[in-house]
Amino acid sequence: MKPIRIAIAGKGGSGKTTISGILARLLARAGRSVVAVDADTNPNLASTLGIAADRTREIVSLPRTLLKREQQADGTTITTFARDPADVLREYAVDAPDGLRLVVMGAVGHGGVG
Amino acid sequence: MCGAHATVRGFLGELVKQSETDVLVDMEAGLEHLSRGTGRHVSRFLAVVEPYYRSMETARRIAQLAGELGVTSVDAVINKVRDEADREAVHTFCVANKMPVVAEIPYDTSLVDAERAGRPALDFTPDAPSVTAIRRLADHLLSTA
Numbered sequence: 001m002k003p004i005r006i007a008i009a010g011k012g013g014s015g016k017t018t019i020s021g022i023l024a025r026l027l028a029r030a031g032r033s034v035v036a037v038d039a040d041t042n043p044n045l046a047s048t049l050g051i052a053a054d055r056t057r058e059i060v061s062l063p064r065t066l067l068k069r070e071q072q073a074d075g076t077t078i079t080t081f082a083r084d085p086a087d088v089l090r091e092y093a094v095d096a097p098d099g100l101r102l103v104v105m106g107a108v109g110h111g112g113v114g
Numbered sequence: 115m116c117g118a119h120a121t122v123r124g125f126l127g128e129l130v131k132q133s134e135t136d137v138l139v140d141m142e143a144g145l146e147h148l149s150r151g152t153g154r155h156v157s158r159f160l161a162v163v164e165p166y167y168r169s170m171e172t173a174r175r176i177a178q179l180a181g182e183l184g185v186t187s188v189d190a191v192i193n194k195v196r197d198e199a200d201r202e203a204v205h206t207f208c209v210a211n212k213m214p215v216v217a218e219i220p221y222d223t224s225l226v227d228a229e230r231a232g233r234p235a236l237d238f239t240p241d242a243p244s245v246t247a248i249r250r251l252a253d254h255l256l257s258t259a
Contacts, residue, residue: 001259004136007153008191010162011172012143015193018225019162019248020140022236026252033135039122039152040142050234064117067124081124085132088125097234103125106118 004032021048028100035089036096038104046104049096059094061106119152126155153180158255159188161213165200170207177213189216191251196221217251219244 004027010016017040024036038045046056068082093101130137139156153159159180163173177188190213192204201218208215222244228235235245 003130003134004138004158004255004259005130005156006137006158006160006255007139007141007156008160008162009141009176010143010191010193011164011169014143014162014164014169014172015219015225016143016162017140018229018235019191019193019219019251020138021234022245022248023252023255024138025234025236026249027136027138027256030252030256032256035129035135035137037122037126037137037139039119039139041118042143045140047232048234050237053232062118062121062125064121066121067117079120079124081121081128083128085125085129089129097237105122108116108118 017044017048021045021050024100025049025096025098028096028098034100035093036100036102038102040105041108043104046094046096046102049100049102051094051096051102055094059102059104060092061104062088062092063106123152123155126152130155153183153185156185157187159185160191160216161188162191162193163204163208163213164194165192165196165204170204173207173213174211177211187214189214191215191217191219193219194221195219216254217247219247 008016008020024034028034066083067079069077069079071077093103096102161173161176163169180188190208192215195201195218220243222242224239224242225235225244228238
């Protein structure tokens with residue numbers, strides 16, 4: 001079986017996160033290895049997945065230090081993801097019911113990086 | 115370039131390249147990720163569409179942006195369908211915009227009940243009509259994987 005890679009988009013209030021949470025758990029229940037990624041700037045996927053509130057508050061979102069900026073010889077900068085994703089999962093992913101793992105995007109706009 | 119978006123996009127890019135794991139991304143309500151290219155790392159796009167104008171308009175823009183990114187398949191998940199008029203309006207929209215409908219989820223107050231209780235609907239009301247419809251969607255995704 002091929003890996004299932006899905007993005008779910010929609011307007012705020014459309015039920016996108018509720019659907020994402022249920023769908024992710026059902027895929028995990030079917031015995032698949034599932035990583036759920038909360039890429040919403042107002043992250044709510046954790047509670048939809050059934051992660052308890054006290055654990056939700058302790059989730060560490062992906063820090064932007066995972067990116068490496070390198071200046072090229074011509075003066076331009078390229079940005080690369082400098083870490084092994086398996087290590088990132090071990091470090092930042094939280095366990096959710098049915099054995100799936102959740103990763104949360106960092107807050108937008110902090111520190112004026114924009 | 116926003117660091118948070120760039121970081122999650124970089125992570126997704128490496129994750130899908132270096133592992134066989136399934137990935138499900140809950141995109142943000144706006145179209146920020148789409149315009150920044152996060153969608154390149156997934157093979158399938160689901161747009162949640164409700165039976166009202168602004169929601170369908172958003173879905174149309176999602177499909178358009180995804181097309182520009184080379185994401186060929188944008189499927190519609192119709193949500194909060196109350197009656198035949200709702201169903202007809204969204205289906206007409208989806209046909210006009212060439213978005214295949216992969217799920218139709220009824221308006222279901224048990225989702226609201228679960229939300230109020232702070233519990234996942236899958237645990238709180240596992241047999242609710244909405245959950246059943248999402249289960250069918252999961253089966254569809256599994257059968258086409």
